[in-house]
Amino acid sequence: MKIALCIKQVPDTTDIKWTENNTLQREGVESVINPCDVYATELALKLKSQIQNSEITVFTMGPPQAEDMLRKVLALGCDNAVLISDRKFSGADTYATGITISGAIRRYLPDFDVIICGQFASDGDTAQTGPNIANFLDIPQVTFVKDLVEVQDHDSLTLTREMEDGIETVKIKLPALVCVLQQNFEPQRPLINGIMNASKKEVKVCTLDDIGYDAGKVGLKGSPTFVSKAFRNITNHNAQKFQLNTVDSVKLLKEKIETLGENENA
Amino acid sequence: MPDMDNSGILIYAQITREEYIHTVFFELADKAKELSQKLGGVDVNAVIFTRPNFVFNYKEAFENRGINKVYYFEDESFKNYNTEFYSKLIVNLARQVKPEIILVGATNEGRDLAPRISSALGTGLTADCTDLDINENGKLAATRPTFGGQLMATILCKTYPQMATVRPKVFKVNPEDMYVQTEFIKCPIGISLANDRYTLLDFKKTIENTINELDSAEIIVAGGKGLKNKEGFDMLKKFANKIGGTVAASRGAVEMGLAPSSIQVGQTGKTVSPKLYIACGISGAIQHTIGMTDSKHIIAINNDKNAQIFDIADTGIVGDAFEILPEFLNQ
Numbered sequence: 076m077k078i079a080l081c082i083k084q085v086p087d088t089t090d091i092k093w094t095e096n097n098t099l100q101r102e103g104v105e106s107v108i109n110p111c112d113v114y115a116t117e118l119a120l121k122l123k124s125q126i127q128n129s130e131i132t133v134f135t136m137g138p139p140q141a142e143d144m145l146r147k148v149l150a151l152g153c154d155n156a157v158l159i160s161d162r163k164f165s166g167a168d169t170y171a172t173g174i175t176i177s178g179a180i181r182r183y184l185p186d187f188d189v190i191i192c193g194q195f196a197s198d199g200d201t202a203q204t205g206p207n208i209a210n211f212l213d214i215p216q217v218t219f220v221k222d223l224v225e226v227q228d229h230d231s232l233t234l235t236r237e238m239e240d241g242i243e244t245v246k247i248k249l250p251a252l253v254c255v256l257q258q259n260f261e262p263q264r265p266l267i268n269g270i271m272n273a274s275k276k277e278v279k280v281c282t283l284d285d286i287g288y289d290a291g292k293v294g295l296k297g298s299p300t301f302v303s304k305a306f307r308n309i310t311n312h313n314a315q316k317f318q319l320n321t322v323d324s325v326k327l328l329k330e331k332i333e334t335l336g337e338n339e340n341a
Numbered sequence: 342m343p344d345m346d347n348s349g350i351l352i353y354a355q356i357t358r359e360e361y362i363h364t365v366f367f368e369l370a371d372k373a374k375e376l377s378q379k380l381g382g383v384d385v386n387a388v389i390f391t392r393p394n395f396v397f398n399y400k401e402a403f404e405n406r407g408i409n410k411v412y413y414f415e416d417e418s419f420k421n422y423n424t425e426f427y428s429k430l431i432v433n434l435a436r437q438v439k440p441e442i443i444l445v446g447a448t449n450e451g452r453d454l455a456p457r458i459s460s461a462l463g464t465g466l467t468a469d470c471t472d473l474d475i476n477e478n479g480k481l482a483a484t485r486p487t488f489g490g491q492l493m494a495t496i497l498c499k500t501y502p503q504m505a506t507v508r509p510k511v512f513k514v515n516p517e518d519m520y521v522q523t524e525f526i527k528c529p530i531g532i533s534l535a536n537d538r539y540t541l542l543d544f545k546k547t548i549e550n551t552i553n554e555l556d557s558a559e560i561i562v563a564g565g566k567g568l569k570n571k572e573g574f575d576m577l578k579k580f581a582n583k584i585g586g587t588v589a590a591s592r593g594a595v596e597m598g599l600a601p602s603s604i605q606v607g608q609t610g611k612t613v614s615p616k617l618y619i620a621c622g623i624s625g626a627i628q629h630t631i632g633m634t635d636s637k638h639i640i641a642i643n644n645d646k647n648a649q650i651f652d653i654a655d656t657g658i659v660g661d662a663f664e665i666l667p668e669f670l671n672q
Contacts, residue, residue, distance in 0.1 A: 110596075169456070170465055199487065200608060201468040206424075206456035215425055215538040218453045233542065238449050239603065240358065244543040251538075259598040299465030299500040303482070305492050312639055316657035318646065324660045325668045328619075328640065331656055332560075332584055335617050335638055 076129040076228050079180050079190040080119045080153060081208070082112035084141045085198045108144050111193025113262045115255040118223060119191050120152055120263065126228045130154045132184045136164060136176055142278050149273035150265035157183050161282040166295030169199070173207025175293050178286035180212065183279065188229055190252040194219060202254070209252035217247050218254040347501040349384040350377060351440035353431070354399075354411075355450055356391065358544070360420075362399055365446030368512040370406040372473055373444060374519060379475035384409040386440070388431055390419040396525060407519030412438070412526050418534055421541050422450050428457035429532055435462055440502045442481050444473075447506035455506050465498040467505045469608065471631065481505065486608050486631050510556060510612040547603075555604065560586035561615045563606060563633070566593035567622020567643060567662065574599050577621060580666045589613065591629045607632040621662040625650025642666075 084106040108116075123129040133148050135141050136159040145156040159179045167175060180187060190209070195202035202218070209216040217234055224233040224244060233246045237256060247253075265273070283293060291297060317327060350373045355363040366387070373385045387408050389396060396413040403411050414430050435443065435458070445455040447469050459466035467483035471493070476482040481503040487494045498504070555561065562581040564574055574594070581588045590600035592607050606613055607629040618636035622643060623629060630653050633639070641654035644661045651657035658665065 168465060170460055170463075173456075173460055195609070201456075201466075202452050203456035203459075203466060203468055206453065207460040210428075210457050210460040216453070216457075217539075219449050237602070238544075241544055241546040243541060244545075246540045246542055248538045257596065259596070299463070300467060300496050300498045302494045303476075303497045305487070305494045307492060312634070312653050312655050314651050314654055314657055316646070316651050316659060318659040321660065321664045321668050324642075324658050324665045325672065327656070327658060328642075328665065328669060329672075331638075331640055332617070332619075 076122060076126040076188045076226075077184060077186055078119050078122055078129060078131045079184050079187045080116060080131050080133045080148070081176060081190060081192045081205070082115065082133060082135050082144065082148065083109045083193070083196050084135065084137050084144050085109045085196055106140065106144070108147070109193050109196045109198075111195060111197075111255060111257045113193075114258045115191045115193045115253075116148055116151060116153070117258075117262055118220070118253070118255050121223055122189070122191075122226055123152065125226055132157060132187075134159060134176060134179055134183075136160070136167075136172060136179075139280075145278050146273050147265065149276050149278075150269040151263055152269060154276075155183075156276065156278040157281050158278050159281045159286075161293075163283045163290050164294050166298065167293060168298035168300045169201050169203035169207055170299055171293050171295075171297040172204050173211055174288070174297065175286065176204070177208045177211035178288055179281045180208070182281065182286055188249045189232065190214075190250075192252065192254050194254045194256045205252060205254040212250075212252070214250050214252055215247050216252040216254065217245055220253050220255045221258070347439045347441035349386055349409075349438070349440045350380075350442045350444065351412075351435065351438070351502070352385070352387050352408075353443070353445040353451065353454065354387045354389040354403075355446055355448060356389065360395070362389075362402055363446055363448060363509070364514075365448060365451075365507070365509040367402075367406055367514050368509065369444045369446060369507060370408060371515040371519075372507070372512045373442075374407055374515075376442065376473060376475055376481070380441070380479060383441070386410040386412065386438075388412045388414075388434060390414045390416075390422075390427060390430075392417060392420055400523065400525075403523045404520055405518065407521045408523050409521060410524045410526055412528050414528050414530060416530065416534055418536070422454075423536065423539055424453055424457055425538065426532070426534060426536070427454055428461060430528070430530065431458050432461045433531065434528055435502060443502045443504045445504070445506045447508040451506055455504060459504045462502065462504075464500040464502055464504060465496075467496045467498070470505045470507050471511055473505060473507070486627065508612055510614070554587045555589060555606075555611055555613055558587035558613070558615050560584060560617045560619070561589050561606075561613055561633070561636070562586040562619045562621065563589040563591065563623060564594050564600065564621050565591040565623030565629070566597060567624070568594065568599060569622075571599065573622070573663065576663070576666050576670075579670055580621075583670060586617075586619070591623045591626075593624070593626075593629075620650055620654070621666065623650050624648050625653060
C-alpha cells in the first residue's frame with residue numbers, strides 16, 4: 076500500500092508577526108508538528124503495520140527548516156519525505172496550498188492508495204486543505220476520522236468518524252483522502268535505530284519547477300483570498316477582579332448566581 | 342456595486358439525520374437578508390438535497406425566512422449525505438446560476454462539503470467566520486479568528502462566488518417576519534449516482550441532548566485544564582447540578598480527555614450565549630473565549646491572577662476552584 080502523509084509545521088508561540096502583505100511571517104518563529112498531524116502519522120503507521128510492503132511518503136509544504144520535522148517523522152518509521160519548498164509558494168491560501176500539494180503528490184507518488192492529513196491545523200484552523208487536495212486529485216474523502224476499522228489493500232478502508240451527534244462507520248474506495256482528528260492517546264516516540272535510519276534517508280526538495288505549474292497558479296498570486304486587515308478581538312465585558320479568601324469567594328459567587336437568577340425572574 | 346455576472350446569495354440548506362433543516366441555515370438566511378440589502382436587494386436562495394417529494398415539507402420554513410428560490414435535488418439516496426455527489430451538483434448549479442456569494446454552515450458536514458465546492462469552482466473560501474459584511478466595493482468581507490484565535494482577520498476574495506462558512510449559533514435568528522413566496526426549482530441530476538466510492542455503514546448516536554442543552558442553557562458551567570483530572574470535572578458537574586447549570590469544557594480540557602468534544606466551547610467547538618457563564622480553571626485563550634464572549638454575565642474562577650480570562654469576565658474571582666467549589670457544595 077502506498078501512503079501519502081501530509082503534515083504541517085505550525086508556530087509554537089504566541090508571538091505573531093505579519094508581513095507587509097498581511098500574510099503570516101513564519102521565519103524566525105519556533106515550530107512544531109501540527110497536533111492533528113501527529114495522529115495522521117499514527118494512522119499511516121498503523122496502516123503500514125497491517126499491510127505488508129507498505130510505504131509512507133511524507134509531504135510538507137513550508138520553509139527549508141521544515142526538514143527537521145520531516146526527519147522526526149521519518150524516525151517514526153516513514154520511508155520517504157518530500158519538502159515542498161520554494162519562495163514562489165509563499166503567501167498561499169488554502170486553495171493555492173491544495174493545488175501545490177496535489178501537484179507534488181502527482182509528481183512524487185502518482186500511484187498512491189491513500190492520502191492522510193490532519194483534520195485541521197492549529198494556526199489557520201480552516202480544515203480546508205485536505206478536501207481541496209481530494210478535489211484536485213478527484214478522489215473521495217473522509218473527514219473527522221477517529222480510527223481505522225479495517226483495511227483491504229489497494230481496495231478500501233473502513234473508518235469511524237466523529238460527527239456532532241455520534242459516530243459514523245464508513246467505507247471508502249481507494250484511492251481516497253482521509254482527514255484525521257486529534258486524539259487523546261499518547262503518540263509513538265521514535266526508537267534509537269529509527270533516528271539512525273532517518274538520518275540516512277533523503278529528503279527530496281520539490282520546487283515549482285518540479286511540479287511544473289505556472290507561477291501564477293501558486294503562492295500569493297494563485298490565492299483567491301487575501302487578508303485585508305488583521306486586528307485584536309475586543310471585549311465588552313468589564314472585568315472586576317476580586318482576590319478574597321475561600322469563604323468570601325463562595326459568598327460572592329453565591330450572591331452573583333442569586334442576583335442573576337432574580338433578574339431572570341423579574 | 343454588485344458584480345454584473347454574479348448575483349444573489351446561495352445558502353446550503355443542510356438536512357439533519359432527523360430530516361429537519363439545520364438551525365444554522367436559518368441563522369445564515371437572516372444574515373444573508375442583511376447582506377442582500379447592502380447589495381441592493383439581490384435574491385437570497387437555497388440549495389437542498391432531499392428524498393423525492395420531500396422538499397415541500399419545508400415550504401413554510403423557507404417562505405417565512407424570505408428565501409426567494411429553492412434549488413432542489415431529489416433522489417432516494419439523498420437521505421444520506423455524500424461529499425462527491427453533493428459537491429458536484431452544487432458546482433454544476435453554481436456554474437449556471439452564478440451566485441456572487443455562497444454560504445455554508447460550519448457543521449462537520451458543511452466543513453466537509455464547502456472546500457470541495459470552492460476548490461472545484463476555482464474560488465476562495467473563508468472558514469468559520471464570526472462576522473460577514475459587504476464592504477464599500479460591494480465585496481464580501483468575511484471576518485474570522487486566526488492564529489489560534491489570537492487575532493481576527495478580515496478576508497476578501499478576488500474571485501466569484503465568494504464563499505464562507507459560519508458555525509451554528511454565531512448569528513442570531515431574527516424574529517422579524519420576512520415572508521416571501523418561494524419559488525421551488527427542481528434541478529436535473531445529470532451525473533451518475535451509482536456509488537461505490539463512499540458508503541455509510543453504520544451510525545451510533547452518542548449524544549442525546551447535549552447539543553440542544555448547551556444551545557438553550559441559561560447557565561453554563563465550564564471547566565478547563567485547571568480542573569486537572571476527572572475528579573475536578575466530577576466536582577464541576579455537582580456544582581452545575583446544584584445551580585441548574587449545564588457543563589461545558591475548553592479545548593484544553595477536551596484534549597486532556599477530561600470532557601467529550603461534544604461539549605467543547607470555542608473556535609473549534611460550540612458558540613454559546615447563556616445568561617450566566619461560569620468559567621472554572623480556564624486560562625481564557627481567545628480560542629475559547631470567542632465561543633462564549635456573547636454570554637450576558639461571565640464569572641471566572643482561576644488561581645492565576647494574570648489569567649487572560651479575567652480580561653473578558655464581568656466578575657473575576659482569583660482563587661482555587663478546588664477550594665471554592667467544594668466549599669460552595671458544602672453549604
